[in-house]
Every structure is written in structure tokens, then in C-alpha cells.
Amino acid sequence: MTDLTATTWVKSSYSNNGGNCVEVAPGLPGVTPVRDSKDPEGPALYFPADGFTAFLQKVKAGALGNA
Numbered sequence: 001m002t003d004l005t006a007t008t009w010v011k012s013s014y015s016n017n018g019g020n021c022v023e024v025a026p027g028l029p030g031v032t033p034v035r036d037s038k039d040p041e042g043p044a045l046y047f048p049a050d051g052f053t054a055f056l057q058k059v060k061a062g063a064l065g066n067a
Contacts, residue, residue: 002028004044011037024052 009023025033025044032052033044047055058064 002031002033002046004033007033009035009037009040 004025007025007028009025011023012021021037023035023037023040025035028049030049032047032049034047034052035044036042
């Protein structure tokens with residue numbers, strides 16, 4: 001696991017929905033950590049950086065439908 005104590009977290013641009021949002025820690029080599037912004041001391045999920053980029057591209061293209 002990567003030490004995330006000094007990591008800069010970035011909130012989702014869709015975070016104006018009542019607090020239900022995620023944060024990511026971009027720029028780490030090979031991995032993109034994701035966490036719940038309401039629980040910053042809680043666990044983070046680690047995704048391979050290329051897989052997370054592919055996921056974001058599909059979201060932006062509308063390929064995953066509406067949730």
C-alpha cells in the first residue's frame with residue numbers, strides 16, 4: 001500500500017450534491033486511490049492508474065448509463 005498521509009486529494013467536480021462525493025489522489029505512479037470525502041480517515045480503494053483513466057473516459061462518453 002502507498003502511504004497517503006501527505007497526499008493531496010481532489011474532490012469530484014460533481015460534489016455539490018449534498019455531500020455524496022468521492023475524492024481521488026492523482027499523480028501517484030501506477031495507482032489512483034479513491035476515498036469517500038465524508039470519511040477522509042477511512043479506507044481508500046486503489047485502482048490501477050490506466051484502469052481508472054479508462055473508467056473516466058467511459059463515464060465522460062456516457063457509456064455506462066445513468067446511475
